[in-house]
Amino acid sequence: MRTPSQGNSPGVRLRPYAAADRIAVAAIYRQAIRHLGRQHYTRDQVRAWAGHADDESTFSRWLDDASTTVAIDPELGVVGFGGIDAHGRITSVFVSPSVMRRGVASTILDALLQQARASGFEQLTTEASEFSRPLFERFGFRVTGIEKLVFRGVDFSRYTMRADLASPGNGMSD
Numbered sequence: 001m002r003t004p005s006q007g008n009s010p011g012v013r014l015r016p017y018a019a020a021d022r023i024a025v026a027a028i029y030r031q032a033i034r035h036l037g038r039q040h041y042t043r044d045q046v047r048a049w050a051g052h053a054d055d056e057s058t059f060s061r062w063l064d065d066a067s068t069t070v071a072i073d074p075e076l077g078v079v080g081f082g083g084i085d086a087h088g089r090i091t092s093v094f095v096s097p098s099v100m101r102r103g104v105a106s107t108i109l110d111a112l113l114q115q116a117r118a119s120g121f122e123q124l125t126t127e128a129s130e131f132s133r134p135l136f137e138r139f140g141f142r143v144t145g146i147e148k149l150v151f152r153g154v155d156f157s158r159y160t161m162r163a164d165l166a167s168p169g170n171g172m173s174d
Contacts, residue, residue, distance in 0.1 A: 017068035080099065106135065123164045127147060
């Protein structure tokens with residue numbers, strides 16, 4: 001299990017998302033999906049999923065409806081983002097391919113878990129892709145099912161996951 005201190009990425013700081021970040025966040029979203037998506041998804045699935053960011057209104061609402069955090073690298077600028085909604089659902093964790101495997105996603109997820117703990121949540125949920133599932137599992141999330149859905153006219157499957165914050169080994173222990 002990864003503990004919060006193990007997830008920190010040196011030099012990266014977090015701050016709340018601002019509307020001025022939308023273009024950078026949308027680019028990261030598209031790049032991450034196109035970079036990793038082709039390893040697990042069809043061309044049509046990658047196109048549909050990445051295309052979500054093309055609808056500025058819907059994409060902005062998705063970011064605004066959650067408490068979204070951005071990761072800032074001092075040299076690269078915005079390199080990732082993640083969100084949690086008012087019901088304790090992690091809505092997103094995405095990082096730029098240029099910083100993948102450097103702890104940025106772990107730093108973001110750790111911050112979201114700390115925010116959830118401070119808000120008094122006893123459990124969190126998420127829907128994870130094939131490539132994000134291992135990250136969530138390292139932080140104590142467990143698969144509760146496989147959800148089938150149609151997104152932008154294309155069939156998808158994703159993992160529904162839950163983390164019980166009060167349980168030992170959930171990546172949240174002090």
